[in-house]
Amino acid sequence: MRAWMASIVLVLVGCTGSYDSGAPDDKQASDLDDAEARTACESYVAYIDGKIGAAERAERACVGRALIVTRNPEECEVNVTSCLADPPEDGFDTDCSDPFVDPFCQATVAQVEACVTADTELWLDYVRAPSCAAAGNLPELERFLEQPEPPMECEILRSVCPSLADGFYGTGR
Secondary structure (H helix, E strand, O other): OHHHHHHHHOOOOOOOOOOOOOOOOOOEHHHOOHHHHHHHHHHHHHHHHHHOOHHHHHHHHHHHHHHHHOOOHHHHHHHHHHHHHOOOOOOOOOOOOOOOOOOOOOOEHHHHHHHHHHHHHHHHHHHHOOOHHHOOOHHHHHHHHOOOOOOHHHHHHHHHOHHHHHHHHOOOO
8 A cells, every 4th residue: 555655645746854845835736847746756755765765665574574474573583584685576666757746636735745744754653663572462463553543734635635645544534
C-alpha cells in the first residue's frame, strides 16, 4: 500500500526536517505545471531517501519477513542476517518523468507538504517499531500490524483533496 500511496503523493510532491516540494506554498496543487510536478516528485524521492535510505529500507523489509516466519528472537536475527546477505529489491522505485496532477484537488502546496511531512514521521515510527524481540509473541506482532490514525494534517488535506488524502489512508476513515 505504501508504494501505491507514494505514487499518489508524487503527484504533488529536500532532505530537511520537513518536506519541501520546491513549489510556492500558496499555489493550488492542481495548478502545478509539468516541470513543477516533476520537481515536487523528485524532491519527495530525495526527502524519503534522506529519511530512510535503501539500506534501512532493506533491513526493515528483512525484519518484517523474519517476524512472519520465525518463532523466537534468535531465529529471527539469523533470518535477518541471511536476508541482508541477499537483500530484497528496494520497492521504492519512483518514476517522476510523468507525474499526474489531480485537476480537482483544492489543496495548497503547503497543505500537501504538511501532510507528507506528518505522515512520513508517523510512517517511519510505524516501520521502525518491529524488532526481532517480538518474534513468537503474537500480541506484540498484532500490535505492529495496527495502522496508525491519520495525522491531523492529512485529515485537513482530505477535506480539500479527497483523491490525494485517500491514497494515504483509504476511504471511510
